[in-house]
Amino acid sequence: MSTPTFTTLGLPESLVDALAAQGVTSPFPIQAATLPHSLAGRDVLGRGRTGSGKTYGFVLPLLARLAAGPARRRSGRPRALILAPTRELVTQIESSILPLAKPLGLKVTTIFGGVSPNPQLNRLRDGVDIVVACPGRLADHMRSGAANLDAVEITVLDEADHMADLGFLPEVRRIMAATPERGQRLLFSATLDAGVDVLVKRFMNNPVTHSVDSARSPVSTMTHHVLHLEEIHRLPVLVDLTAAPGRTLVFTRTKHRAKQLTRKLVASGVPAVELHGNLGQTARTRNLEAFSSGAAKTLVATDIAARGIHVDDIALVIHADPPVEHKAYLHRSGRTARAGASGTVVTLMTDEQVADVRDLTRKAGIKPTTTQLGPGHPLLSALAPGERSFTPSSPRPSADTRPRKVTANGEGARDQDRRSGRGNGGRGQGAPGGARRGAADRRSRQSQSDENRGGGASAGQGRRSAGATGRRKGGSGKSLESRGGQVHRGAADSQPRRSGAAKSESGPKSSGGAPARRGGAAAFSAGTRAGARRSR
DSSP, X not given: OOOOOTTTTTOOHHHHHHHHHTTOOSOOHHHHHHHHHHHTTOOEEEEOXXXXXXXXXXXXXXXXXXXXXXXXXXXTBOSEEEEOSSHHHHHHHHHHHHHHHGGGTOOEEEEXXXXXXXXXXXXXXXXXXXXEEOHHHHHHHHHHTSOOOTTOOEXXXXXXXXXXXXXXXXXXXXXXXTSOTTSEEEEEESOOOHHHHHHHHHHOSSOEEEEOSOTTSOOTTEEEEEEXXXXXXXXXXXXXXXXXXXXXXXXXXXXXXXXXXXXXXXXXXXXXXXXXXXXXXXXXXXHHHHHHHTSSSEEEEOGGGGGTOOOSOEEEEEESSOOSSHHHHHHHHTTSSGGGOOEEEEEEEOGGGHHHHHHHHHHHTOOOEEEXXXXXXXXXXXXXXXXXXXXXXXXXXXSOOOOOOBOTTSOBHHHHHHHHTOXXXXXXXXXXXXXXXXXXXXXXXXXXXXXHHTTSOOGGGGGGOHHHHHHHHTTOHHHHHHHHHHHHHHHHHHSOOSTHHHHHHHSOBOXXXXXXXXXXXXXXXXXXXXXHHHHO
16 A cells, blocks of 8 residues: 555645645655545544644645635634644644745734733734634633634634643633534544543534544653652752753643742753743743753743643653643653654652552553662663753852741741841851841940940930930930840841941941941930930
């Protein structure tokens, strides 16, 4: 049996030439299976793992249909609609379409949240042929009247199972219901579960089903390893693996964990960026571009990226935090060994996670190689071969950046250090924080000296108008002395931490050997005399 080509499958010559210009000359199995039916106008249900070629499986028939029946663009009324669950996936679908759509004279735009809607509204108003969108923002534009789907000829749902997992089904149903019933529908998914089945029964007309490289089918070019380690060894092992040449994708369960782990890798000399839901669209785009271009060779991501990253040449996928569901494991792992390439998947597992990981891999149909190890184990070099390289991280700011430990009364440990003058560095022994705390000690010694010299009053009393205090207390030296200590401590707490320590060191010395603060004793003396005159 001869190998099918795009031409024998029925693709127009203009598209075949556009594909050849992109270096694409032979169809993948899922494309060869679905193109004859989708080009004939049939509804198609395609199941295939990520990296199996699903994107061209729906992009090519969509472009062929629009090119075969050119029509005048109408404001706010696209002719084709592609729905995808994440902004990253929307952007990457658009990048696959643009080089093929431009020679055909077709106009494409994207719609998703996290950015200003105004440019999207302007493009819709000008008229486009193809909209690639996330369900949430498109639904907003429909409610405002900016988008009307009554002219849509072909609708595509990509990663339909992930849209179901993210809770997009209600909006997807409303969007699908707004498209003409006579229109063609193509649905592609890695798995066909109950949520996807609802869409199939409601909106697809006698679809042709093709399943190629399903999520449970083994990938001969992908190897799976479980590294059994102690919790304290998790970061050193990660640093060793990610410092190797090539792109590495590290998955965590939470956004906070992704941010925290990225910072630790960068501090260890590994160029890494993060990708998660807490980032704005500009930061997400910038980080993904850095990873794609090689400026950052490690990307730390949450599961939202498992469906939105289509980057070639990812040699290693690491589950720093094992996922809860086996589907998440398969989707994460599908970022490597794409399009026939080889890849390695590593799961880090502690003693407490043994049962969960065993159940996870069993449900995923994976039989991994499990190894108990620690930092420096030879297997790490085998999993991520090549010389380790590290990039010096940017220097830390000179300010006190120790972790803020909270005590029983809710006060930060650094606050206590500042009050007592007992932080790291003692009395200003070289450390910036220590210098500030050393200054606090010097102010305390000066207080004692001034009390002895000024009849029991604190030099810091001058900052609170000692004359006024004298009026309230009738010039009582004892009262001033007892209050003076409190005033001094309060003033020391409220002093701005700047170059005061340096000034006191270079100033004149008091008789007690402590640095004298400029104007403090004089102010107190004048205030005391004024108070004494008024008391008489």
